[in-house]
Amino acid sequence: MNCERFRADRLAGIIGDEDRKHLDECPACRGRVPGLDSGRTALGDPAAWEEPPPELGARVTALVTALPRSPRPWWRRGLLGPISAAAVAIVILGLVVTMRSPAPDWEVAIPGTDLAPVAAGTIEGWNTDTGTRMVMQIDGLDPAPDGFVYELWLSTDTLHVSAGTFIAAERVELTTGVSRADFPRLWVTLEPVDDNESPSGHTVLDTDPH
Ligand SMILES: [Zn+2]
Numbered sequence: 001m002n003c004e005r006f007r008a009d010r011l012a013g014i015i016g017d018e019d020r021k022h023l024d025e026c027p028a029c030r031g032r033v034p035g036l037d038s039g040r041t042a043l044g045d046p047a048a049w050e051e052p053p054p055e056l057g058a059r060v061t062a063l064v065t066a067l068p069r070s071p072r073p074w075w076r077r078g079l080l081g082p083i084s085a086a087a088v089a090i091v092i093l094g095l096v097v098t099m100r101s102p103a104p105d106w107e108v109a110i111p112g113t114d115l116a117p118v119a120a121g122t123i124e125g126w127n128t129d130t131g132t133r134m135v136m137q138i139d140g141l142d143p144a145p146d147g148f149v150y151e152l153w154l155s156t157d158t159l160h161v162s163a164g165t166f167i168a169a170e171r172v173e174l175t176t177g178v179s180r181a182d183f184p185r186l187w188v189t190l191e192p193v194d195d196n197e198s199p200s201g202h203t204v205l206d207t208d209p210h
Pocket of ligand 1: 003004022
């Protein structure tokens with residue numbers, strides 16, 4: 001167990017006997033624990049993985065390789081340490097990405113209607129504690145014209161719940177407070193930006209075409 005291994009473990013939430021032993025013996029790593037723990041919390045936030053910032057890998061590497069308080073001169077530092085730590089960081093990133101980007105709970109194709117005959121795509125959904133998170137990927141749908149937005153609805157036969165509005169749908173993420181199990185039909189309307197909160201009837205995409 002060396003410092004980088006301990007830090008990589010700590011960042012990944014692994015605390016074994018070897019890690020505990022190292023922590024007892026190493027003041028430098030004890031000083032790193034708060035930073036590593038807050039780093040792990042930040043990495044555990046699903047929002048961090050929607051669009052991982054480009055500097056994330058460097059930040060993880062920095063957490064793992066951060067120098068002790070009284071660094072040795074550069075000529076006495078091995079190059080192998082930072083390189084192997086970077087490799088460890090990449091492995092951790094891979095693990096966290098895999099854990100934090102689970103497969104969707106459902107996926108449905110959503111074809112265009114007569115109003116948007118060349119549009120088609122899919123919606124992936126994740127059931128969450130507070131409802132449903134969806135990622136919609138649509139090809140062949142022009143951006144909404146000025147003064148209009150698209151709106152995604154989840155419906156039963158008679159009840160319609162909005163999942164939000166958007167302009168372009170190449171890849172759009174939307175959330176709603178209901179579950180698709182209760183509101184199985186998904187459909188998209190073109191809505192004028194006005195004070196009418198009901199669906200316009202201008203349906204451009206529909207999982208349940210009539
Ligand atoms: Zn250490």
